[in-house]
Amino acid sequence: MNARGHLSSETIDLLLLSALTAPETNDAKQHLDGCEDCRTRWRELNEDKQRFEQFVFARTLPKVEARVAAERGGFFSRFKLKFLVPAMVLAAAAAGVVFTTGPGTQTEDDAYVGIKGQPTFELFAKRGQSGVFPVGPEVALHPGDRIGFMVNPAGSKYLLVASQDGAGVFSVYHPFGAQVSQPLADVKAKLELPGSVELDATLGSERVVAVFSEEPLKAGEIEAALKASTQNPKLPGARFVVREFHKVAP
């Protein structure tokens, strides 16, 4: 309680974060019981928490992450992308379409695609101080290279990017280490995912998969689908786009 007989914003915020000591928590709660004004502020804060968690967080997180990545002078700064995109399109055209899921998933996906348009997923790499280059099946990557991702969700609501490396080890690349897919902004344009992943020393063929969905999916389910078939993973409600590259010693 402050000298003016009420709880400060700090006390109320800390109470919400469960960051007060036990005696402080008791004092604060006792004050709330007896003070209409502070009770109103406490109620408002809890209502705001609900709004934030239900709506604002999901709507704004992708923008926040993109901003943070950009401000860190991220992997692909905006100006680099301008050069990158045409280069990528040319490279993809030259290479033929990189590598997508086999025909087996098409029946399920077609309904999805019919409504939503086709989500896309592209891989880029950066080696040392040299520039960013698109990754296709003809490009060999090295341990220590960094890879980044660009997607067009085509209106899909959730995304998870995972990998199965040459040793069959499954990892979640975006959101890094996450257990479930993350909400996407409602965009129908290409967007660069914030951050990048440094490739480890495991050599061989690595598959990176973007999983688009309408509902959040668990990383465990995606891992199981990949274990069942890396070429043609299946999971109800999911649209897989698979990319493959080879990692060789430099």
Add this chain to the structure above:
Amino acid sequence: MSESGVHTSERVSTLYRKFGTAIYSRCRRLLKDDALAEDATQEVFVRVLRHIQSAPDDATALAWIYRISTNYCLNQIRDRSRQAEPTAPDEMPEGDGGEVNSEGEMMDRNTAMKLIARAPEKLQEVAVLYYVDGLEQEQVAKTLGISRRTVINRLQEFVERSRKFISRDEV
């Protein structure tokens, strides 16, 4: 596989989830507009992130949030009032719960915000933290990185200026 950028992104979303409510609630209260508050929440979070990542505890993180969100929202309010037509000069509360007395009873927050919007820029932050947030003078000083003496002086000046707008016996 090792991490850096992507791992950071995971930490960013955890911090955003944790502290987003405090930022959002504060911006809603100061800006009184849901859409503006939503935009402000992202802007403030991006600005405050570096500080809360290195904050030793939640209270320190909140102090940064108060400082940066107050500053950001006050700027927004100033921009808005610059764009808007100048309002009638005395469209102000007529002693409706404006309890600005020298003991510093916490005044009604809406009244406080109206008065603060009219105060000179250098008095605004102090007044928000003291009257709207109910922080102690000492906490206001620490949050803004100024001396307690400066806080007291600015609050006094704020109260004196506000008297012009509030007609109440005890003021």
